[in-house]
Amino acid sequence: MTEIPKEEMLLKCPSTCAGCGSLLALRYILKAAGKDTVLVIPACCNSVIQGVYPYMLHTVPVYNIAFAAAAACASGMSEAFRAVGKKTNVIVYAGDGGTADIGIQALSGALERGEDFLYICYDNEAYGNTGMQRSGATPLGAITTTTPNGKTVNKKDLDRIIEAHNLPYQATACASYPADIYNKVKKALSIPGPKFIHILAPCPPGWRTPSEKTVEIGKMAVKSGIWVLWEKEYDKFTISAPSRAAMKKPSPVADYLKAQGRFRKVDDATAAKIQAQVDKNLKKIAAEAAYSEENA
Amino acid sequence: MSDKLVMSTGNKAMAAAVKMVKPTVVAAYPITPQTEVIEAIAEYVGGGEMDARYIPVESEHSAMTACIGASITGIRVFTATSSHGLLYMHEMLHWAAGARLPIVMGQINRTLAPGWNIWAEHSDALSQRDTGWLQVYVSTVQEAYDATIMAFRIAEDNRVLLPVMINMDGFLLSHIMQPFEMTEPGDFVPQISLPHKIDVNDPKGYGAMSPSDIHFTFRHDMEKAMRASRTVIAETEAAFAKRFGRSYAPIEEYLCDDADVVIVAMGTLGKEAEVAADILRKEGVKAGVMRIRWLRPFPIDMKIEGKDLVVIDRDYSFGFGGVVAGEIQARYPQAKIASVIAGLGGQEVTYEDMATFVRTRKVGTEFWFGIPSEEQ
Numbered sequence: 001m002t003e004i005p006k007e008e009m010l011l012k013c014p015s016t017c018a019g020c021g022s023l024l025a026l027r028y029i030l031k032a033a034g035k036d037t038v039l040v041i042p043a044c045c046n047s048v049i050q051g052v053y054p055y056m057l058h059t060v061p062v063y064n065i066a067f068a069a070a071a072a073c074a075s076g077m078s079e080a081f082r083a084v085g086k087k088t089n090v091i092v093y094a095g096d097g098g099t100a101d102i103g104i105q106a107l108s109g110a111l112e113r114g115e116d117f118l119y120i121c122y123d124n125e126a127y128g129n130t131g132m133q134r135s136g137a138t139p140l141g142a143i144t145t146t147t148p149n150g151k152t153v154n155k156k157d158l159d160r161i162i163e164a165h166n167l168p169y170q171a172t173a174c175a176s177y178p179a180d181i182y183n184k185v186k187k188a189l190s191i192p193g194p195k196f197i198h199i200l201a202p203c204p205p206g207w208r209t210p211s212e213k214t215v216e217i218g219k220m221a222v223k224s225g226i227w228v229l230w231e232k233e234y235d236k237f238t239i240s241a242p243s244r245a246a247m248k249k250p251s252p253v254a255d256y257l258k259a260q261g262r263f264r265k266v267d268d269a270t271a272a273k274i275q276a277q278v279d280k281n282l283k284k285i286a287a288e289a290a291y292s293e294e295n296a
Numbered sequence: 297m298s299d300k301l302v303m304s305t306g307n308k309a310m311a312a313a314v315k316m317v318k319p320t321v322v323a324a325y326p327i328t329p330q331t332e333v334i335e336a337i338a339e340y341v342g343g344g345e346m347d348a349r350y351i352p353v354e355s356e357h358s359a360m361t362a363c364i365g366a367s368i369t370g371i372r373v374f375t376a377t378s379s380h381g382l383l384y385m386h387e388m389l390h391w392a393a394g395a396r397l398p399i400v401m402g403q404i405n406r407t408l409a410p411g412w413n414i415w416a417e418h419s420d421a422l423s424q425r426d427t428g429w430l431q432v433y434v435s436t437v438q439e440a441y442d443a444t445i446m447a448f449r450i451a452e453d454n455r456v457l458l459p460v461m462i463n464m465d466g467f468l469l470s471h472i473m474q475p476f477e478m479t480e481p482g483d484f485v486p487q488i489s490l491p492h493k494i495d496v497n498d499p500k501g502y503g504a505m506s507p508s509d510i511h512f513t514f515r516h517d518m519e520k521a522m523r524a525s526r527t528v529i530a531e532t533e534a535a536f537a538k539r540f541g542r543s544y545a546p547i548e549e550y551l552c553d554d555a556d557v558v559i560v561a562m563g564t565l566g567k568e569a570e571v572a573a574d575i576l577r578k579e580g581v582k583a584g585v586m587r588i589r590w591l592r593p594f595p596i597d598m599k600i601e602g603k604d605l606v607v608i609d610r611d612y613s614f615g616f617g618g619v620v621a622g623e624i625q626a627r628y629p630q631a632k633i634a635s636v637i638a639g640l641g642g643q644e645v646t647y648e649d650m651a652t653f654v655r656t657r658k659v660g661t662e663f664w665f666g667i668p669s670e671e672q
Contacts, residue, residue: 036496040365053506061494063368064503065361066387072358076323076365076373077494079349083320084371088496106361109354 002179009059016049019211021175021201022122028178032185037089042070044095045129068102070094071110074117090117096137097127100158111165111194118188118195124203132206141266150265162196169195171231176218200227208261225250225282237292306440306469310402311336313444315346317485320371323351323362328414329466330378330404356381360388367397370493376402379420392459393428398451399459406466407641415642416465418611422619430460431592435567437474449485455524465564479540522593546595548587555584561608562588571647604632610639638665
């Protein structure tokens with residue numbers, strides 16, 4: 001069993017919506033990172049969740065920066081710390097819009113340069129802070145305020161884009177699996193160079209789910225295989241335990257879709273298309289894991 | 297401390313000054329005509345002459361952001377840009393000033409597209425004048441070097457803590473060679489001491505959501521710092537003169553005391569105008585020159601009483617007029633201004649042309665140099 005510290009790094013005053021997946025994830029990220037850490041946060045839900053000046057939710061310094069700018073800010077901060085001999089963890093905590101859309105140029109640049117920081121994207125699959133508009137990470141069929149009939153194109157495959165930068169550590173995670181998050185953050189921070197973790201963060205108001213169902217919805221995503229937990233350390237690709245179990249017999253994606261109001265306009269044809277994509281992706285991931293194991 | 301006379305372009309002199317003040321981080325992206333500045337710095341760092349981290353970012357937006365991220369840790373940073381690069385930084389210029397970070401930036405003045413044009417104009421920097429950055433305009437290679445050294449001391453002074461932009465005319469100064477004294481600043485630029493630097497042992501939030509009244513106070517604090525920077529600039533330039541023997545003022549005056557007409561300009565045009573004044577003096581015209589060096593903070597003590605001003609703007613605010621002429625008129629309503637728009641896109645403007653502007657001036661009107669009068 002993973003020993004997760006009891007000490008809380010977030011104070012008990014978050015301005016989150018009830019059942020916020022991104023805050024749940026952050027709680028364990030900070031427990032793993034510890035006090036010698038600076039958070040860099042671009043425009044996103046978490047730039048509001050921290051509270052209004054002069055109050056603050058976090059017990060580590062938080063540097064708020066412009067929407068497109070998180071990875072570049074972390075680059076400068078990390079370089080400056082290293083230049084004066086400090087090991088301080090620099091962690092970006094950014095939403096999917098600030099990562100997959102407007103922030104992707106700065107992120108790509110930082111990854112290519114090999115900057116020493118951990119970039120965590122919490123993915124609630126839309127622009128949550130501004131009231132649920134579609135982002136590049138919004139999945140096919142999801143209703144947002146700018147896709148009122150459901151998104152007609154696929155979710156951007158952010159992880160494959162990141163992977164193309166050949167970074168030393170990359171992983172996916174889900175807010176419903178805190179121990180997995182904790183372990184992955186610990187491991188990421190032990191490795192020099194750029195690290196990236198992509199965390200699915202269920203969002204009750206955006207996903208149209210009851211706030212007490214956040215953990216359950218996240219688990220449904222993993223169990224159906226629409227979200228797969230894995231990590232890649234250098235060339236070693238491993239499927240994480242919850243997904244290894246789920247992939248033996250994935251639950252129907254339709255159950256996951258039906259549990260959320262945002263998918264209420266998904267018709268049978270679209271649901272079948274989503275299921276086919278999930279099946280294909282699971283095969284791809286299983287093959288990648290097998291290949292990695294054979295060539296270890 | 298030995299000063300040596302060397303030949304250099306404006307760009308390389310600026311880079312040499314940056315090396316002298318030892319920044320810890322330089323983040324930059326190349327753009328014509330600035331590129332030579334960051335190439336020289338990359339060479340210094342690569343060759344071990346300069347102990348700094350050089351971050352070769354993927355855009356100017358990231359260059360300024362990386363400087364912001366580095367600066368808040370409490371270290372000295374530098375970047376350089378020009379023209380479209382400066383505009384691409386625009387958002388982050390506000391973030392830098394609003395966070396009260398003493399970032400120093402070389403800004404090589406160049407016009408903006410369309411059409412593509414790489415030559416000198418001040419529109420790039422003047423379109424950033426409301427970002428909270430101090431702006432100084434230089435006119436010689438020596439001044440580019442000296443102003444760069446002083447910029448760090450001014451920006452990092454705890455009474456200021458605002459970023460400084462050193463403006464230099466593209467090609468006209470960035471790429472021409474002049475001899476200059478490469479003064480070693482020694483301890484003239486003290487160690488940086490940022491009161492609000494990030495400290496993990498005293499965690500604070502930076503740039504969090506702020507209510508209106510507090511935000512209002514933050515903005516007023518920036519203006520107070522701008523006002524205080526006038527004192528700090530004066531002190532720094534006086535200390536520089538005392539120590540190194542080269543003196544500068546927010547407005548460099550030439551033959552102004554008894555002048556009836558004064559040419560007002562920034563950068564190389566302001567220096568060239570001194571030759572025009574000499575010519576005019578020989579003709580019996582009591583001409584002088586005011587070269588505005590610090591546009592932000594704006595000069596508050598222009599001695600213009602009883603004088604006609606021929607203000608040459610290498611810029612334009614469409615639907616309004618020349619920016620510098622407009623600023624002077626707003627600050628000094630009694631000013632008698634003949635506004636001349638000249639030098640846009642690198643248009644050649646000689647001292648003879650400037651003497652003609654004075655001879656043919658019509659106070660209260662605007663004249664576009666090179667456009668026939670019937671079209672104006």
